[in-house]
Amino acid sequence: MKITVVGTGYVGLVSGACLADVGNDVLCLDVDPAKIRILEEGGIPIHEPGLQEIVRRNVAAGRLSFTTDVEYAAKFGAIQFIAVGTPPDEDGSADLQYVLAAARNIGRHMDGYRVVVDKSTVPVGTGDKVREAIAAELKARGADLPFSVVSNPEFLKEGAAVEDFMRPDRIIVGAEDERAILLMRELYGPFQRNHEKLLVMDVRSAELTKYAANAMLATRISFMNELANLAEALGADIELVRQGIGSDPRIGWHFLYAGCGYGGSCFPKDVKALVSSGREHGHDLLILNSVEQANEGQKLRLVDKIVARFGPDLSGMHFGLWGLAFKPNTDDMRDAPSRVVIGELFRRGATVSAYDPVAMDEARRIFGGEARLRYVDRPMAALEGADALVIVTEWKEFRSPDFERIRELLRHPVVFDGRNMYEPVTMRRAGLEYHGIGRR
Numbered sequence: 001m002k003i004t005v006v007g008t009g010y011v012g013l014v015s016g017a018c019l020a021d022v023g024n025d026v027l028c029l030d031v032d033p034a035k036i037r038i039l040e041e042g043g044i045p046i047h048e049p050g051l052q053e054i055v056r057r058n059v060a061a062g063r064l065s066f067t068t069d070v071e072y073a074a075k076f077g078a079i080q081f082i083a084v085g086t087p088p089d090e091d092g093s094a095d096l097q098y099v100l101a102a103a104r105n106i107g108r109h110m111d112g113y114r115v116v117v118d119k120s121t122v123p124v125g126t127g128d129k130v131r132e133a134i135a136a137e138l139k140a141r142g143a144d145l146p147f148s149v150v151s152n153p154e155f156l157k158e159g160a161a162v163e164d165f166m167r168p169d170r171i172i173v174g175a176e177d178e179r180a181i182l183l184m185r186e187l188y189g190p191f192q193r194n195h196e197k198l199l200v201m202d203v204r205s206a207e208l209t210k211y212a213a214n215a216m217l218a219t220r221i222s223f224m225n226e227l228a229n230l231a232e233a234l235g236a237d238i239e240l241v242r243q244g245i246g247s248d249p250r251i252g253w254h255f256l257y258a259g260c261g262y263g264g265s266c267f268p269k270d271v272k273a274l275v276s277s278g279r280e281h282g283h284d285l286l287i288l289n290s291v292e293q294a295n296e297g298q299k300l301r302l303v304d305k306i307v308a309r310f311g312p313d314l315s316g317m318h319f320g321l322w323g324l325a326f327k328p329n330t331d332d333m334r335d336a337p338s339r340v341v342i343g344e345l346f347r348r349g350a351t352v353s354a355y356d357p358v359a360m361d362e363a364r365r366i367f368g369g370e371a372r373l374r375y376v377d378r379p380m381a382a383l384e385g386a387d388a389l390v391i392v393t394e395w396k397e398f399r400s401p402d403f404e405r406i407r408e409l410l411r412h413p414v415v416f417d418g419r420n421m422y423e424p425v426t427m428r429r430a431g432l433e434y435h436g437i438g439r440r
């Protein structure tokens with residue numbers, strides 16, 4: 001099939017590359033010429049395990065190409081995926097300007113039947129707005145061309161995006177006409193070989209399903225974070241509690257890890273957007289309001305511990321920091337807890353030496369020439385001259401460090417671990433003072 005993917009970010013590029021990998025002809029469009037240039041030169045603009053190989057393979061096979069030409073893109077694919085950003089507006093609602101611009105471009109230039117598939121995370125009712133935007137463009141140029149609008153939210157996780165796309169748990173298709181449903185079934189056939197994973201529903205339910213999934217997962221995390229904070233006060237260990245409840249199949253093991261808060265481009269913005277949708281329709285979503293509020297506080301939890309240990313004025317102190325990305329295996333720092341931690345350390349007068357295996361370029365872009373932040377090329381180098389170590393992201397390479405060396409390098413043998421990577425007893429034996437989240 002001929003497919004256009006509008007937006008070549010984490011979702012668009014992964015979707016386009018994976019769809020090409022099963023034999024489709026895919027054209028990826030982006031308005032950012034720098035991104036398209038990198039892709040045309042054989043690079044990829046993001047860090048995502050396995051993606052580079054798939055992109056290379058499919059470009060070489062002639063099934064995957066890139067463009068900034070809006071007209072060519074609208075004419076290329078019978079299926080037009082919209083995978084552009086939906087960042088939060090000032091009031092927390094999803095900003096639909098990019099989605100609607102993409103829809104208008106399609107309407108302006110399409111020259112035959114199109115299935116317009118919304119993969120961006122969008123509030124309920126966006127399907128109607130996309131339909132209206134395309135219809136208005138068609139009307140303006142006096143064209144009477146048939147099209148369908150489908151909601152097909154994406155559930156991939158960064159750092160495991162290729163695997164998630166290739167082997168999805170489910171494929172949600174919100175569509176109301178048979179022609180489009182048939183095309184979507186055909187398109188997703190290769191991704192559900194073992195059993196049926198495609199769930200067809202109405203567009204509004206599909207749109208809400210995406211927010212419901214993210215909000216539920218964010219709720220679990222905030223719930224565990226609150227319990228972790230309570231466990232500290234009660235002298236209990238959240239790790240043991242996690243194992244104790246995760247073994248109940250009604251609860252399950254996933255997304256029960258307490259830490260220094262959830263970040264990324266999705267949970268924070270999607271919880272806010274759902275709360276905002278609720279408010280708009282006269283429903284105050286009490287639980288989700290608290291989920292978000294709890295998470296804001298949790299991002300400061302590590303600094304609270306630092307302050308409890310060293311006092312509120314941290315001037316002259318220097319901290320080694322491991323992990324900048326919002327989670328391992330990505331360079332994404334959107335809403336990353338590290339940004340809050342670093343900002344708060346600066347505010348209190350401290351300086352930081354940071355190490356991250358892939359996100360340091362992104363950090364440089366975000367923090368610019370910030371003199372209080374130094375980047376180092378090895379985890380242990382972050383500890384040189386540091387008063388204490390702060391861990392924000394649980395990269396694999398931090399799992400088994402030389403604890404002895406950590407103790408030798410730090411001015412105070414203190415570790416603040418926002419991801420509960422180590423056992424308190426191991427740390428005690430290594431002569432390190434250990435502050436995890438909810439650990440005894």
Ligand SMILES: NC(=O)c1ccc[n+]([C@@H]2O[C@H](COP(=O)([O-])OP(=O)(O)OC[C@H]3O[C@@H](n4cnc5c(N)ncnc54)[C@H](O)[C@@H]3O)[C@@H](O)[C@H]2O)c1
Binds near residue numbers: 032102
């Ligand atoms: N990142 C994730 O893990 C993830 C997972 C599931 C769903 N989502 C959702 O998918 C959407 C995209 O997220 P992302 O992380 O890939 O965003 P992103 O910011 O990485 O990429 C979006 C891209 O769209 C481009 N763009 C903007 N307007 C355009 C237009 N009119 N035409 C062509 N290109 C345009 C931008 O230049 C950018 O490259 C969001 O709604 C997000 O909530 C993201």
Ligand SMILES: O=c1ccn([C@@H]2O[C@H](COP(=O)(O)OP(=O)(O)O[C@H]3O[C@H](CO)[C@@H](O)[C@H](O)[C@H]3O)[C@@H](O)[C@H]2O)c(=O)[nH]1
Binds near residue numbers: 159214221262
């Ligand atoms: O038990 C847990 C699990 C995750 N996190 C944190 O939660 C955030 C989000 O993690 P994760 O969900 O793995 O990453 P994302 O790439 O943001 O993926 C989420 O957001 C995407 C965008 O909507 C969805 O497609 C995915 O299904 C959904 O998991 C990160 O900061 C994690 O550190 C925890 O604190 N504890």
